[in-house]
Amino acid sequence: MALKQTNRKARQNLETGLGTNTALNGGRFFHKNGQPNMHIRGMRLMERLNIYHSLLTMPQWKFLVVVVIFFLSVNLLFAGVYIWIGLDHLSGMVANTWSEKFGEAYFFSAQTFTTVGYGRINPVGIAASFVASLEALTGLMSFAVVTGLMYGRFARPRAFIRFSEKALFAPFQGGLAIMFRMVPFTRNYLVNVEVRTTLAIQELEDGVAKNRFYSLPLQLSRANTLTANWTLVHVINEESPLYGLTHQDLLASKAEMLVFVEGFDESFSNTVISKTSYNAEDFVYGAKFRAMYHPNETQTATVLELDLLNAYDELPLPDNCSYQKA
Structure with a gap:
């Protein structure tokens, strides 16, 4: 079931390269590992x-x-x-x-x-x-x-990045934000890192369901270096395409958040790219990530716990938010 367009203040992304006709695509656009969900036929x-x-x-x-x-x-x-x-x-x-x-x-x-x-x-x-x-x-x-x-x-240059399995709708600055995080898992640290996120959602246009793509501005989308985990935050305000949509709405409209990461790897002396996506089933409402790093015993270095990448604690949503769980 597609949704009527609920927020016209959100900025559409017309450069995704993905089709808008819902009848011509099946399932999500990208797998969790970043590979396109595309089966090619007609080739020798x-x-x-x-x-x-x-x-x-x-x-x-x-x-x-x-x-x-x-x-x-x-x-x-x-x-x-x-x-x-x-x-x-x-x-x-x-x-x-x-x-x-x-x-x-x-x-x-x-x-x-x-x-x-x-x-x-x-x-x-x-x-x-x-x-x-x-x-x-x-x-x-x-x-x-x-x-x-x-x-x-x-x-071969590769971005050794792991993403959290879930994206969290968490209380943030008196309101609500959607968060996910990523972390480098080797010593191939990146510099000049940029992250872009896009929301793919099905909306009704003249009674016909269409795929629509909206940019999800991040509170911080660029970083000089990526040596520890980085939590990416999109604030849900009146200009957000997620504004006013419940979890049930996102499930019904087959919402998918596409994530594209680009950075320069000094080890390879080359630009590397990583991708992932979160669909509505990957959204968790009322939660916040646990801290992944802490000082060591002698307070002389920082310890990064990769096993905590997906760890989060449940938190109540703000009273002024009506984003119920499905």
């Missing part, structure tokens, strides 16, 4: 896979599994070729059973692929020598590609 298999991008961005354990499977598969393929040519073309084999012969061929393939070449087994004849030289070339090229991918994975 290789274009859809985008192997380079996939290998560069997949989790570390998946990348290692792919490399190991590729190594085992290539050697299995070349071992099969040597067996097809004839094991009598591999001199120096010490094997009696078929499994031992296959093992000798497989590990000769592994030695050739890695250019180790112990020398006990060597190819005899043009066919086996040609396959061995082709495998050595394949191994050199494969190691070059894997080395480049590993360097790219380690050197």
